[in-house]
Amino acid sequence: MLRLGLRPWLWLAALLLLLFTVQQSSFGKQLGPRLNLFFAPLLSALQVPESWWTDASQWFIERHQLQAELLDSHEQVQRQAYVRQERDALRAENAQLRALLGLQGLTGFDWHAAKVLGRSPDKMSQRLMLRTEVKIHINDAVVSSEGLVGLVDTVSGHRAVVRTILDASLAVPVTLPGSGLAALVRGEGERLAVEFVPQDHAPPRGSMLFTSGAGGMFPPGIPVAHILHIRTVSGSVFADVEAEPAAHWRRDAWLSVAMRKQQ
Numbered sequence: 001m002l003r004l005g006l007r008p009w010l011w012l013a014a015l016l017l018l019l020f021t022v023q024q025s026s027f028g029k030q031l032g033p034r035l036n037l038f039f040a041p042l043l044s045a046l047q048v049p050e051s052w053w054t055d056a057s058q059w060f061i062e063r064h065q066l067q068a069e070l071l072d073s074h075e076q077v078q079r080q081a082y083v084r085q086e087r088d089a090l091r092a093e094n095a096q097l098r099a100l101l102g103l104q105g106l107t108g109f110d111w112h113a114a115k116v117l118g119r120s121p122d123k124m125s126q127r128l129m130l131r132t133e134v135k136i137h138i139n140d141a142v143v144s145s146e147g148l149v150g151l152v153d154t155v156s157g158h159r160a161v162v163r164t165i166l167d168a169s170l171a172v173p174v175t176l177p178g179s180g181l182a183a184l185v186r187g188e189g190e191r192l193a194v195e196f197v198p199q200d201h202a203p204p205r206g207s208m209l210f211t212s213g214a215g216g217m218f219p220p221g222i223p224v225a226h227i228l229h230i231r232t233v234s235g236s237v238f239a240d241v242e243a244e245p246a247a248h249w250r251r252d253a254w255l256s257v258a259m260r261k262q263q
Contacts, residue, residue: 109219109258112136116253117159126166126187128249132158132257139217141258147223147246148172148211149255160257165192165224165245173214174224176203182212185225185243192225194241202230202239208246219258223247 112134120127128149130142135158142149142162150164163170166187174185174194181203184195194209203209207227213220225243233240249255 109141109260112257112259114142114160114255114257116249116255119250126164126189127153128162128164128255130160130162130255130257132160134158136160136257136259140260141218141222143219143222143256143258144247144249144252145256146248147225148218149247149249151217152257162255164249166190171195172218172224173212174209175212176207176209179203182214183209183241185209191228192243192245194225194227194243195238197230197239197241198237199232199239202241203227205230209243216260 112132114130114132114136117129117131119129128142136152136155138152138155140152142152148165150162150167151170152160153163154161164187165172165185166189168187168189170187172185174183175181179201181197181201183197186193186195197203205227208223209225209227211218211220211222211224223246225246227241227243229242231240
């Protein structure tokens, strides 16, 4: 790098001092406008670093402010999205609760709303955990707004584990309204098997089966399953019938527990 030394700066200082002295003299006052015009480029050049520094500082300040405003706007958008999600979730829960209230028309049972806390990852058992505000009991029926879910299997305080109709250990007596069908629906993990359906009087595909109330375990008239497939079995009186649950409780946040009224 080329070093200029002190000499140029001393010359510049002397020139500025001379300019100031001449401006203050009577002769300088007469030539003031011309001197200002002559030295204007020099004075402008001397002011350039200060102007540049001021502009650069202002740019950094405005850039920082813009970044802060951008971050604040992103946070506001995220908060608004969260509020919308919460609002939609509450609307969905309210709709489920209103639908569950319609189950109270089934006589002989007290109905209580239950919050779904969790679901079993085991596809063969498909169990649920619920929380209720009232004391419930083992073998109380659990229902969604769409149909039967299962039975209460274990109870601990206000929490309960539900054995769903997809569990192979649970058999539900069902019927087809307007017919003399008396069958059992049993879980097979992801699907349901309908047992004791006569091959000669099998209901058509797509028929809805309802709880018959036989055995007194389940309230009568609750949707249980849609029939998917019917296959005849050679040498057997009964058909091989496959169905799917009427209720889709995996997406429900609230269910209803039916407690038989004490006589």
